[in-house]
Amino acid sequence: RKTKAVFVDISGTLLVGNAALPGAIDALARLKQNYTVRLVTNTSKESQRAIYERLTTLGFAVEPSEVFTSLAATRALLLRDxxxxxxxxxxxxxxxxxxxxxxxxxxxxxxxxxxxxxxxxxxxxxxxxxxxxxxxxxxxxxxxxxxxxxxxxxxxxxxxxxxxxxxxxxxxVGKPSAEFFRAAAASCHLDVESCVMIGDDTGDDFEGAMRAGLRAMLVATGRFDAARR
Missing domain, CATH: 3.40.50.1000 (HAD superfamily/HAD-like)
Structure with missing residues (x-):
């Protein structure tokens, strides 16, 4: 099936700490030319607003709606139930x-x-x-x-x-649960089969996405690189 959306992990894939990884800003800009993009994160250390502001301060061209967090998914679950x-x-x-x-x-x-x-x-x-x-x-x-x-x-x-x-x-609620990936896809008005996950974590990003029905790509940065060392 044709890829329509790309989910990109933030910590370890685009950033390490408060620094953009080499080439990450340009790579994200190129992805956005051809696909709907969601910057997905499991972090529970920062609010959605703070993550967006940090990304833009570092030079990433993103919109608030493109940041999809496990906090937002958790809030929706709590209010629903x-x-x-x-x-x-x-x-x-x-x-x-x-x-x-x-x-x-x-x-x-x-x-x-x-x-x-x-x-x-x-x-x-x-x-x-x-x-x-x-x-x-x-x-x-x-x-x-x-x-x-x-x-x-x-x-x-x-x-x-x-x-x-x-x-x-x-x-x-967060990665690697299938619920998280389905919610991210729904925010793009797509099903998971039209989406690809890119991340640095073999469990949360790669295996979790594959189990949920997405295709997935693993990058050799962040947690993947740390685990090798």
């Missing part, structure tokens, strides 16, 4: 969930929040998950992420900790 949430996320991303109820929470939402991964916070999440019909929502389950100083532990280990302690299974 009318969940009341306890968030373990960084303060910088709170704005993306401003309209999600938080009173008497029946759901724990977990992303990469290094300053919140303390015993008291995780135990609060554990207590909520002991309630009947409580749910654990994982914005992503990445094992690690790349920065200019190397790789660092990501949210996946903390998701697994709550799953084990509370004897629950997390609903994973």
């Amino acid at each position: 009318q969940r009341r949430c306890f968030f373990i996320i960084p303060p910088a991303t709170e704005e993306d969930f401003a309209d999600v109820p938080r009173d008497s929470p029946d759901t724990v939402v977990l992303g990469l929040a290094p300053d919140s991964f303390d015993y008291a916070t995780l135990d609060t999440g554990f207590q909520i998950l002991r309630q009947p019909d409580a749910r654990l929502i994982a914005i992503n389950t990445s094992r690690f992420y790349a920065t200019p100083s190397g790789v660092h532990i990501a949210a996946g280990a903390f998701v697994r900790a709550l799953e084990y302690a509370a004897n629950v299974s997390a609903h994973v």
